[in-house]
Amino acid sequence: MLSRGDLTDDEWAVLEPLLPKSNNRCGRWRDHRQVINGIIYRVSTGCQWRELPTRFGPWQTIHKRHMFWSIDGTWETLLRHVQAVADSEGDIDWDINIDSTSIRTHLHAAGAPKTAATLSATSKGAAERSAHMRGLVSAAVLGGGGAAGEALGRSRGGLTTKLHLSADGKCRPLSLVVTPGQRADCTQFEAVMDKIRVPRLGPGRPRRRPDSVGADKAYSNRRTRTYLRERGIRHVIPEKRDQAAGRLRRGSRGGRPPGLDKDRYKKRNTVERAINKLKQFRAVATRYDKRGYVFLGTVTAAALLIWLRS
Template sequence: MAEPGRPLGGGGAGGEGLGRSRGGFTSKLHLSADGRCRPLSLVVTAGQRADCTQFRSVLEKIRIPRTGPGRPRTKPDSLAAGKAYSNGPCRQYLRQRGISHTIPEKTDSQAARLRKGSRGGRPPGFDEDRYKKRNTVERAINRLKQSWAVATRYDKCGYVFLGTATAATLIIWLRT
């Protein structure tokens, strides 16, 4: 089960992946994780970037090598995500790729749908048991933060920080 994740830290402008956010001058590390809390893909952005804007790029970077011959898998079996990803473009992208998903509906979207009556359509499917497993991405972030270099983010260039996070990800994969 893959999950696009919450950001790690804050963000910025330009190629440095640094920018102004509520937390100050920081960057965000967007990621997806498998069911065993291992990061599958990483994207570094500026701190002010919204999570849902990186949804597609995070999912498109997933590459899971096969044990035998063949191209790596690029499509997760299923996906659980938070309310930040409960918008039309994210759901449409998942439908196009044929990825089953569990994303709760925002309360304002739900109220708008109910106001429209029968024209509002039916509510999106939601599996509570599968949604309970969504915390794997938070646990993957905590594993990454065990690496001091990832937690402090002293690297000034975005590609250097991405390399540091990738090295921490490799250590996580080798330990499990």
């Protein structure tokens, strides 16, 4: 299966040059490859960190490495590099699609302290580190304090998290955003689009504008269409029935109906298939991470493996 197995030599050759190097202040890092293999095992199986097999080394080391790389953007840097390599080879289909999926939250994911400062703020230095941590993750996870700040939302079924994503035409995630489960899809459209950023291996700005965008009726509103029109992005978003009725009631003032390329809209299934690939990883299909930014790091690590093994 896609989600199983340690890094191959070819996959490790891609990641190794981008990983943090050991220094005198931090001491010697435990072998990155061994630690990443442990993270892959946990993301794939959804097991508790302390239940990791001993061949990966101390579970505390693996857990902390995953947490730190989720905070400082290492996982996102690795994902963008792999995307950049694919783009340089012309391997990205820029007819992208956007959607979201709800993820059930395990009861162990609840109960995180309201702020990181409550964990170890026994000194001025600890409080400053906690404030710095909150600043790093504020742009990655959307929501306020408490459960919402950890991208946890309440519904009839209990706590849920919603994953918003864009995917290229080959069913691979391009950008990821997590929010509380009750957050409407259309409110995160711009956030998902703004996180599309594929660097160039040579000179030039990162590519941020796709050839076209497809989405379902949940994204049918004036703000979304204006956003895409101002950026010159062709889009395929069907009109809601009540919106069409309101436009007809206004007569000539209602404007023309939005065009719909049915053949292009059929390709929207690529984002659904990308979601299915992500949910092959059991730690993505069910959320076990208390912190929202750690869960986003888990999803990003899963997306990285999809790109490496596609």
